[in-house]
Amino acid sequence: MIYQGNALSVARNDGDIAILTFDLQDESINKLSSAVIKELQDAVKAIQAERNLQGLVITSAKSVFIVGADITEFHAMFARGESFLVDMCQEVHELFNAIEDLPFPTVTALNGLALGGGCEVALTTDFRVMAESAEIGLPETKLGILPGWGGCVRLPRIAGADNAIEWIAAGSQNKADAALKLGVADAVVPAERLEAAALDILARANAGELDYRARREEKKTPLKLNAIEQMMAFETAKGYVAGKAGPHYPAPVEAIKVIQKGAGESRERAQAIEAKAFAKLALTDVCYNLVGLFLNDQLVKKKGSKYEKQAAPVNKTAVLGAGIMGGGIAYQSAYKGTPILMKDIKEEAIQLGLKEARKLLAKQVERGKLTTEKMAEALSNIRPSLSYGDFGEVDLVVEAVVENPKVKDAVLTEVEGMVGENTILTSNTSTISINRLAQNLKRPENFCGMHFFNPVHRMPLVEVIRGEKSSDAAVAATVAYARKMGKTPIVVNDCPGFLVNRVLFPYFGGFSALVDQGADFERVDKVMEKFGWPMGPAYLLDVVGMDTAVHAQAVMAEGFPERMAQDGKTAIDAMYENERLGQKNAKGFYRYEEDKKGKPKKVSDERAHELVKQVANGSQEFSDEGIIARMMVPLCMETVRCLEDGIVGSPAEADMALIYGIGFPPFRGGALRYIDAMGVAEFVSLADSLAKELGPLYAPTDKLRDMANRQERFYASDSQASQGQA
Numbered sequence: 001m002i003y004q005g006n007a008l009s010v011a012r013n014d015g016d017i018a019i020l021t022f023d024l025q026d027e028s029i030n031k032l033s034s035a036v037i038k039e040l041q042d043a044v045k046a047i048q049a050e051r052n053l054q055g056l057v058i059t060s061a062k063s064v065f066i067v068g069a070d071i072t073e074f075h076a077m078f079a080r081g082e083s084f085l086v087d088m089c090q091e092v093h094e095l096f097n098a099i100e101d102l103p104f105p106t107v108t109a110l111n112g113l114a115l116g117g118g119c120e121v122a123l124t125t126d127f128r129v130m131a132e133s134a135e136i137g138l139p140e141t142k143l144g145i146l147p148g149w150g151g152c153v154r155l156p157r158i159a160g161a162d163n164a165i166e167w168i169a170a171g172s173q174n175k176a177d178a179a180l181k182l183g184v185a186d187a188v189v190p191a192e193r194l195e196a197a198a199l200d201i202l203a204r205a206n207a208g209e210l211d212y213r214a215r216r217e218e219k220k221t222p223l224k225l226n227a228i229e230q231m232m233a234f235e236t237a238k239g240y241v242a243g244k245a246g247p248h249y250p251a252p253v254e255a256i257k258v259i260q261k262g263a264g265e266s267r268e269r270a271q272a273i274e275a276k277a278f279a280k281l282a283l284t285d286v287c288y289n290l291v292g293l294f295l296n297d298q299l300v301k302k303k304g305s306k307y308e309k310q311a312a313p314v315n316k317t318a319v320l321g322a323g324i325m326g327g328g329i330a331y332q333s334a335y336k337g338t339p340i341l342m343k344d345i346k347e348e349a350i351q352l353g354l355k356e357a358r359k360l361l362a363k364q365v366e367r368g369k370l371t372t373e374k375m376a377e378a379l380s381n382i383r384p385s386l387s388y389g390d391f392g393e394v395d396l397v398v399e400a401v402v403e404n405p406k407v408k409d410a411v412l413t414e415v416e417g418m419v420g421e422n423t424i425l426t427s428n429t430s431t432i433s434i435n436r437l438a439q440n441l442k443r444p445e446n447f448c449g450m451h452f453f454n455p456v457h458r459m460p461l462v463e464v465i466r467g468e469k470s471s472d473a474a475v476a477a478t479v480a481y482a483r484k485m486g487k488t489p490i491v492v493n494d495c496p497g498f499l500v501n502r503v504l505f506p507y508f509g510g511f512s513a514l515v516d517q518g519a520d521f522e523r524v525d526k527v528m529e530k531f532g533w534p535m536g537p538a539y540l541l542d543v544v545g546m547d548t549a550v551h552a553q554a555v556m557a558e559g560f561p562e563r564m565a566q567d568g569k570t571a572i573d574a575m576y577e578n579e580r581l582g583q584k585n586a587k588g589f590y591r592y593e594e595d596k597k598g599k600p601k602k603v604s605d606e607r608a609h610e611l612v613k614q615v616a617n618g619s620q621e622f623s624d625e626g627i628i629a630r631m632m633v634p635l636c637m638e639t640v641r642c643l644e645d646g647i648v649g650s651p652a653e654a655d656m657a658l659i660y661g662i663g664f665p666p667f668r669g670g671a672l673r674y675i676d677a678m679g680v681a682e683f684v685s686l687a688d689s690l691a692k693e694l695g696p697l698y699a700p701t702d703k704l705r706d707m708a709n710r711q712e713r714f715y716a717s718d719s720q721a722s723q724g725q726a
């Protein structure tokens with residue numbers, strides 16, 4: 001044994017080859033925490049001191065290779081500031097360079113996933129062999145940083161600047177075949193032959209058949225690009241990537257700049273450029289929030305998997321209603337491999353539902369994501385029906401009939417008589433209380449809410465609503481089914497609007513108040529889109545549908561009259577009364593025309609402006625900040641209330657629900673992180689000043705005031721990043 005640590009060990013094989021194996025104790029994966037980096041330093045020293053070695057193989061004893069750096073350390077580490085981070089990167093550069101400079105050939109045997117720092121370890125060796133199922137990539141830009149342990153330097157020299165830019169800017173995870181094509185992998189073999197193949201490469205390198213020194217040299221010297229290649233690779237890429245990433249995500253373009261600046265430099269100088277740029281990005285609020293997002297997502301997934309472990313199997317399901325939602329649910333279930341019965345009362349609804357599923361599957365085939373055979377298989381997973389024929393066999397039912405309490409009551413009690421004793425019933429209602437729907441059921445413990453978002457195939461969130469009588473088994477099975485469908489379930493408690501709509505409607509309330517006081521709705525849309533929302537509130541209302549919005553608003557007003565009841569007619573009411581329902585009838589706040597691809601394209605419509613003016617009472621001027629505050633404060637306040645009322649279990653789940661459910665700008669981290677970023681005290685004083693003018697929808701709660709007084713935050717503060725850019 002040459003070295004034995006907690007996360008890795010180095011041993012001599014039967015001959016002269018050192019085998020460095022990553023195998024982090026008590027974890028299912030390997031990651032590069034700072035402790036692991038220390039061990040790697042010691043291990044490399046031990047390898048350097050060992051006599052008569054002829055080669056090094058780096059590999060892993062887990063199913064993954066190395067998934068990357070330890071992201072749970074990021075906030076605290078980044079909080080230590082720029083020069084600390086530059087030093088940290090430089091230290092790792094020295095370590096990785098030491099591996100690269102070992103006096104014998106080296107190879108990485110990639111058995112599984114190699115991401116971020118894991119990929120960067122692999123790039124230090126002369127050769128890489130990949131198992132067929134292994135994948136490799138540098139996803140750092142997705143966290144608002146760039147590869148800081150040599151990825152921006154080595155990948156371009158190995159794969160070419162253009163390919164490196166593509167991988168790094170997209171943060172993609174790439175299959176072994178793709179890696180082989182670019183020369184990132186030297187061979188792809190079946191997993192069981194991986195070690196033999198790695199040893200074979202070393203033998204050939206030692207025999208002079210493979211020139212490992214030339215490989216090394218290439219990585220250590222400047223990239224050979226002429227002026228035109230430079231122009232093509234870098235300038236064109238910068239423009240394209242900047243357009244794709246948008247103004248709020250600077251990391252991909254920064255990464256290209258680092259590759260460009262380092263291209264003409266030696267290894268060490270290029271690494272110094274990379275270290276500086278890494279440290280700069282690591283200190284931005286965008287990075288802080290994206291890292292937070294990753295951690296929140298982990299927490300949500302962990303909770304989901306805990307439920308899943310307790311759940312009875314969900315192998316066969318049914319959906320009631322083949323409309324917009326029912327059809328989408330059937331498609332998603334079938335596509336992800338759970339056979340589903342789709343029942344409606346109208347034959348034509350069923351035909352429409354099937355047509356939609358077929359269209360979505362055909363698109364997957366077009367994109368090369370599905371073979372025609374798999375498409376046929378998925379389609380055969382949907383069994384349409386006008387009767388309850390096979391309902392006795394299903395494990396879970398999703399009710400998605402029209403949003404009418406009487407119809408839902410009738411349908412749910414009826415289906416309860418058709419299914420087995422243990423079948424879980426769920427409702428996709430958006431506005432009707434789960435406790436209320438449970439009242440007429442014989443087995444209310446088997447019932448809970450399963451709230452999907454439109455369009456089902458695209459929206460990642462499913463709210464699982466636990467009613468007073470819902471059993472753990474019902475909630476667990478529903479969570480498990482949502483995960484099987486590839487969705488992110490978040491469990492919430494019952495209240496009007498549940499979590500997401502309860503928070504969304506106060507945001508629409510903020511919108512109504514703004515236009516009532518004279519703000520131009522198209523400007524409000526532009527300001528909120530610039531702030532980071534995928535669409536502004538007027539546009540969003542057009543997508544949701546004015547009839548749905550008016551109905552849901554009434555439910556919210558009944559549930560929370562003290563702050564959500566509206567006096568007078570709003571712009572939304574005006575649209576509704578004038579039969580401007582939004583996209584569904586091609587006119588709402590905007591008019592919709594079909595673009596070349598047959599998709600609705602919005603255009604300004606004078607008539608909508610006239611209607612809004614008729615109901616508006618003021619003619620105030622608003623700054624962009626004023627608009628943002630009036631939109632965001634009610635949304636944030638309602639999120640705080642949901643947390644205080646126990647509707648949602650944690651700040652992480654609340655923030656993730658808003659990001660996954662309504663497209664809250666991810667780089668801002670969510671409503672509660674947004675309050676943290678502003679400072680709770682500052683937020684309270686902003687909310688107070690707005691509440692004076694606009695009423696209780698804007699008012700802070702007593703608990704939030706207490707938090708402000710005690711200088712508390714929603715998220716632990718060990719991790720405060722720079723206050724800099726927003």
Ligand SMILES: NC(=O)c1ccc[n+]([C@@H]2O[C@H](COP(=O)([O-])OP(=O)(O)OC[C@H]3O[C@@H](n4cnc5c(N)ncnc54)[C@H](O)[C@@H]3O)[C@@H](O)[C@H]2O)c1
Nearest residue numbers: 321322323324325326344345349400401402403429430454
């Ligand atoms: N559309 C959305 O954006 C959205 C989003 C989330 C939740 N929801 C909820 O999903 C549910 C369905 O909404 P939708 O937009 O799909 O409505 P939809 O009108 O498109 O579809 C409803 C379908 O239910 C069928 N139906 C009516 N009575 C039935 C019965 N007794 N048995 C079987 N089928 C019956 C109708 O024929 C129709 O095909 C509603 O509760 C709605 O609030 C909708």
